[in-house]
Amino acid sequence: MGARSSAIRAIDVFCGIGGLTHGLRSAGLDVVLGLDSDASCRYAYETNNAGAAFLEADVRDVRFADFESLYGKSRINALVGCAPCQPFSSHTRRNGASDDDCGLVDEFARLVGEGTPDLVSMENVPGLAKHQSFSNLLNFLIDLGYHVDHGVLDFHEFGIPQHRRRLVMVASRRKAAALPKPTADSGRVADFIVGLDPIEAGQSSPVDPAHACLPLSALNLERIRQSRPGGTWKDWDPALVNPCQKRSRYPAPYGRMRWDAPAPTITTQFCYYSTGRFGHPAQDRAISVREAALLQTFPRDYQLVDPDAGMPIAKLARHVGNAVPVKIAKLIGSSLMRASAHA
Numbered sequence: 001m002g003a004r005s006s007a008i009r010a011i012d013v014f015c016g017i018g019g020l021t022h023g024l025r026s027a028g029l030d031v032v033l034g035l036d037s038d039a040s041c042r043y044a045y046e047t048n049n050a051g052a053a054f055l056e057a058d059v060r061d062v063r064f065a066d067f068e069s070l071y072g073k074s075r076i077n078a079l080v081g082c083a084p085c086q087p088f089s090s091h092t093r094r095n096g097a098s099d100d101d102c103g104l105v106d107e108f109a110r111l112v113g114e115g116t117p118d119l120v121s122m123e124n125v126p127g128l129a130k131h132q133s134f135s136n137l138l139n140f141l142i143d144l145g146y147h148v149d150h151g152v153l154d155f156h157e158f159g160i161p162q163h164r165r166r167l168v169m170v171a172s173r174r175k176a177a178a179l180p181k182p183t184a185d186s187g188r189v190a191d192f193i194v195g196l197d198p199i200e201a202g203q204s205s206p207v208d209p210a211h212a213c214l215p216l217s218a219l220n221l222e223r224i225r226q227s228r229p230g231g232t233w234k235d236w237d238p239a240l241v242n243p244c245q246k247r248s249r250y251p252a253p254y255g256r257m258r259w260d261a262p263a264p265t266i267t268t269q270f271c272y273y274s275t276g277r278f279g280h281p282a283q284d285r286a287i288s289v290r291e292a293a294l295l296q297t298f299p300r301d302y303q304l305v306d307p308d309a310g311m312p313i314a315k316l317a318r319h320v321g322n323a324v325p326v327k328i329a330k331l332i333g334s335s336l337m338r339a340s341a342h343a
Contacts, residue, residue: 008119008340009074011035011067012052013059013081013108017044017304017319019296020082020123021052023329028337029078032070035062041319043306059107064115076174076340078119080332081108082324105133109140116144119336120171123324126152129167138169146171147339149179153328159185160325161192161295162263168332172339180331189281190259193291201285210304211290214271214313220254221284224273229258229281252277257287263295268321271313289316296320297327 008029012021015034018041024031034045035055042054055062064079071077083104105128112120120141128134129152141148150169156162158180170177197205202215216224219240226236232251233241245253255277257263269275273286280287287295293302304319305311 007074008076008078008336009071010078010080010119011070013079013111014083014104015041015045015054016082016322016324017041018049018052019298019323019326020080020329020332021045021049022298022302023324023326023331024080024333024336025049025052026326027330027333029333030074031080033067035059040311040315043309044302044304044319047303059104059111062111064111064117067115076118077115078121078336079108079112079115079117080119080121080336082123082322083108084322103133105131105137109133109137113140113144116173118173119177119339120146120169121332121336122167122169123328123332124167126165126167134167141171144173146173147175147177149177151179153179155325155328156187156262157182158328158331159183159187160262160297160327161187161189162266164265164325166328168328170332170335170339172336174340177339178335180328180335183331187262188260189257189263189295192294192297193287196288196290198283199285199288200283204288205290208290209307209310210293210316211288212313213285213288214273216273216285220273223254224256224279224284227254227256227279229256230261230277231255255279257281266292266295266321268318270321271317289313289320292317292320293323296323297325298323299326 010029010031012031012034015021015036021031021034031052033053033055035057037058039056045054148171152165152167155164168179196211199205204212223236223240228235233245253274256279257277259281264277270278270292271286273279278286304316
């Protein structure tokens with residue numbers, strides 16, 4: 001990670017295990033605090049982001065004044081965050097998320113209004129762009145004098161090895177603010193998850209507790225054995241196919257990834273072979289937590305599991321799937337750095 005700068009101190013709201021914090025710090029921001037209501041994120045956040053404290057709290061109970069002492073004598077301060085995205089996902093919106101589910105964006109706006117930090121950034125699923133809470137946030141920022149840029153980015157165009165589209169917003173009270181531009185990098189699964197110990201379904205690596213995957217039933221083990229990278233259930237013997245699969249418009253569940261292509265979006269359900277194209281390209285299992293973290297561009301040595309406590313694979317998968325990819329976080333951080341340089 002690059003050296004941190006004390007010129008910009010930042011607070012990461014809804015920090016999770018620290019993907020956004022880690023990327024911002026590598027871009028030169030001094031992220032001094034991560035706030036999240038999930039205490040199980042503390043170990044990974046603090047272990048991998050030395051010097052940044054983890055505050056377990058509900059954002060509804062926090063005021064911007066609680067942060068002011070942490071900014072110290074910093075010339076520039078920033079408030080960043082990624083509100084839990086489930087209320088704005090296409091699945092949830094189809095099934096009728098209530099406005100109460102969307103209140104965390106309003107809480108983020110409240111914090112901005114209380115402190116008017118120099119720099120603001122938010123990342124979320126594209127569905128948020130259609131919700132009134134995001135329109136309210138944009139109008140609120142403009143009324144406060146912020147220069148705002150926002151849009152839906154395809155993270156694969158920025159070297160992230162997965163098809164992941166997200167809404168990103170950057171804002172500055174110090175003149176220019178602009179989203180990062182696509183890079184020449186192109187991410188493939190093979191560029192990120194090769195070199196790990198081979199493991200079988202239900203096993204974990206003896207040297208890395210995060211390199212672990214869930215077991216498969218005898219039926220699913222036979223299905224993945226008959227699956228080819230990038231293929232569908234049409235590759236299987238007919239007896240293995242559920243009638244509901246034949247009626248579905250989605251061919252990816254129970255599929256294998258391809259070595260030479262990006263992964264699908266790493267969701268919180270990647271640990272389940274049945275929920276998407278989350279089968280390993282060559283081994284007969286779903287991808288491991290470590291492999292998913294690498295596809296989220298976390299460093300290979302990012303510590304995810306407390307050796308003294310452990311954690312269920314499903315919970316680790318939720319942590320990794322909810323994270324902001326570290327590489328895109330670094331690019332967002334660089335955009336904020338450029339905005340601060342225009343003062």
